[in-house]
Amino acid sequence: MEKQIINPWKWQDERSYAQAIEVKKPEGTLYVSGQTAINNDGKSSTGDMKFQLIESIKNLETVIEKAGYECKNIVRLNIYTTSSDEFFSCFDVFQNWITKHNIKQASTLLEVKSLFETLKVELEVTVVK
Numbered sequence: 846m847e848k849q850i851i852n853p854w855k856w857q858d859e860r861s862y863a864q865a866i867e868v869k870k871p872e873g874t875l876y877v878s879g880q881t882a883i884n885n886d887g888k889s890s891t892g893d894m895k896f897q898l899i900e901s902i903k904n905l906e907t908v909i910e911k912a913g914y915e916c917k918n919i920v921r922l923n924i925y926t927t928s929s930d931e932f933f934s935c936f937d938v939f940q941n942w943i944t945k946h947n948i949k950q951a952s953t954l955l956e957v958k959s960l961f962e963t964l965k966v967e968l969e970v971t972v973v974k
Contacts, residue, residue: 862952879967889962916946921971
């Protein structure tokens, strides 16, 4: 796989995303459904945004690893949240995770009216290998 980051500017760097990612000759592409803070028994979290973001990241990592892919190869990440303000209050959790895995991804953040049951954040990705 060949991956090229396209960033005509520098300002997006501090926000932990890229303007575009070009992928050539991938061996595979994994489209991951939105991952949330739902436990192994299928129960939705009632925790705060930070807790739910941490749990959503853990669930996302589990799916990616079970499929034989690596987080560093996430090329698209959409974030759905019921509160942008709450999400940005714990943005360091997200940025630390991005840095830990050296992820360079195109991203979109969307504030939505609601998510399933008591959920506050959902992470949807595309991963290549």
